[in-house]
Amino acid sequence: MNGIVKNSDLAPTSAASARAPLPAPSPPSRLGVLRGQARLVVLPVIAAALVITGWEAVVRIKQIPNTLLPAPSAVAIRLTETLPFLLGQAVPTTLETIASxxxxxVLGISLAVLICKSRLMRDALYPNIVLFQLIPKIALAPLFIVWLGIGSTSRITFGVFISFFPVVVATLTGLTSVDRDLLRLCKAVGADESRIYAKVRFPAAVPHLFSGLKIAITFAMIGVIVGEFITAQAGLGYMILFAASQAEMTLIFASIVVLCVIGLVLYGIIVMAEALALKKYGA
Amino acid sequence: MLAQVETFKAITAARVRKVYETPSGPVEAVAEAGFEIARGDFVSILGPSGCGKSTLMLMIAGLESTTSGTITLDGLQVSGPQTDAGMMFQDPTLLPWRSVLDNVLFPIDMRGAVSSESRTRAESLLRMVDLWSFRDKRPRELSGGMRQRVALARALVNDPRILLMDEPFSALDAITRDEMGYALARIWDTTRKTAIFITHSIREAIFLSDRVLVMGRRPSTIIEDVRIPFERPRDPSIEADPRFNELYLHLKASIHRTTGAQ
Structure with a gap:
């Protein structure tokens, strides 16, 4: 009897004490200030800063010459000195990347639609596309120079060549991800193919499409830079190669920094477009 | 003349056979199915998994061809997709990017025929399935049972002549499933559309139907045709009726005979 009374006495108390800490802030962890969104930004920045600081320290302590491995500070100084020039070189690289x-x-989506629409096309093309993925496509870059010359055309074509496969594969996955019963329903209500694409298949493909586009933008940039390595006319790829021939290590790193920033911006634009599209078409 | 129209068969199937060609040889999905369904009847098809129930439904909808035999709807032979068959599947198959109301309007939108009348009709259907206050929500914000109610409203939005339902409640939990059964019975009473309802649940079949057909496995033909005598509108209390249990045991025995025959 006594025990039962004790228990029922305890029940509200323990419930109250369990509820009490909820509105109060949760106990601080070792990185107590970093929580939520801020943590996601601050932690990677700290990690990167540590690596750069370590790099700087190693170069200074070991007195590594600039021609072998420049310190981050030296790269930063060179970057500020040459920024207008490097930005000028960045223009063709950026434009050709965007064009690619x-x-x-366009090519990737069209091909995906073609493969999705026609059984014949799927059976004929899809195995080849998958097989093509396995080829080290960079190795084919010189061919494009032979065929298309050393101008923009060959660099853009090569960029397209290595970046459109992910778009095809991702878009096709999206277009064919539509539930079979839903497609049956579309047929049963008398919908024509173009409407099924516009209102069902394409919206369903949107999340997949963007995963392909994110890969494509980085691949397009790789394609253009490899093209610049070979054709050696202008652009940041050419700058890197030229600086290497002059043992200008700080200039190489400065060019790479500019390339990284351009890559991040282009990628960021796609991520933002994706966020907008997923708001509408996400599950 | 009027009597003739009244007794007109809404759906007939005569010696319907379906054989799929597969890489490992032909597979007989439906051996020889034959039945007639009167207009306004709610008919359940019961049977073990893989007995060809779904194939039969797709053939009635004109989405699969018959290998031999004929199916008619309102006296006309089915030879292509039937645009006035409302359909429900095991999954709600809603479009996640559309609101509940736009999902209900989907069949009409797919024909490019959305009008203010169709909108009004969709809205009244949403009231009927008790989802009016959810009309602007996305499917992901709804429970499984609510999503199937959206699918039911969508199936009815074209005012179809027949309603074809392929195990629409089998992905739901038992409690929701019972509630959906009651809701369907109530909604069906207001529309009285000729309906084919495919299910594994004997109780669900008895509760909802005017007739229950049992389909056997190999050869997949109709092996039993039972009329359900309960008055409409139906109340959950009929499950306590001794006849309900009798029918249940009888149907259970026929299904066991077909699975045991293997």
Whole structure:
């Protein structure tokens, strides 16, 4: 009897004490200030800063010459000195990357629709596309120079060549991800093919499409830079190669920094477009 | 003349056979199915998994061809997709990017025929399935049972002549499933559309139907045709009726005979 009374006495108390800490802030962890969104930004930045600081320290302590491995500070100084020049070199690289990407997008989506629509096309093309993925496509870059010369055309074409496969594969996955019963329903209500694409298949493919586009933009940039390595006319790829021939290590790193920033911006634009599209078409 | 129209068979199937060609040889999905369904009847098809129930439904909808035999709807032979068959599947198959109301309007939108009348009709259907206050929500914000109610409203939005339902409640939990059964019975009473309802649940079949057909496995033909005598509108209390249990045991025995025959 006594025990039962004790228990029922305890029940509200323990419930109250269990509820009490909820509105109060949770106990601080070792990185107590870092929580939520801020943590996601601050932690990677700290990690990167540590690596750069370590790099700087190693170069200074070991007195590594600039021609072998420049310190981050030396790269930063060189970058500020040469920024207008490097930005000028960045223009063709950026434009050619964007051109490659846009062509890849149109070509990739069209090919995916073709493969999705026609059984014959799927059976004939899809195994080849998968097989093509396995080829080290960079190795084919010189061919494009032979065929298309050393101008923009060959660099853009090569960029398209290595970046459109992910778009095809991702878009096709999306277009064919539609539930069979839903397609049956579309047929049963008398919908024509173009409407099924516009209202069902394409919206369903949107999340997949963007995963392909994110790969495509990085591949397009790789394609263009490899093209610049070979054709050696202008652009950041050419700058890197030229600086290497002059043992200008700080200039190489400065060019790479500019390339990284451009890559991040282009990628960021796609991520933002994706966020907008997923708001509408996400599950 | 009027009597003739009244007794007109809404759906007939005569010696319907379906054979799928597969890489490992032909597979007989439906051996020889034959039945007639009167207009306004709610008919359940019961049978073990893989007995060809779904194939039969797709053939009635004109989405699969018959290998031999004929199916008619309102006296006309089915030879292509039937645009006035409302359909429900095991999954709600809603479009996640559309609101509940736009999902209900989907069949009409797919024909490019959305009008203010169809909108009004969709809205009244949403009231009927008790989802009016959810009309602007996305499917992901709804429970499984609510999603199937959206699918039911969508199946009815074209005002179809027949309603074809392929195990629409089998992905739901037992409690929701019972509630959906009651809701369907109530909604069906207001529309009285000729309906084919495919299910594994004997109780669900008895509760909802005017007739229950049992389909056997190999050869997949109709092996039993039972009329359900309960008055409409139906109340969950009929499950306590001794006849309900009698029918249940009888149907259970026929299904066991077909699975045991293997």
């Amino acid at each position: 990407f846009l062509i890849s997008m």
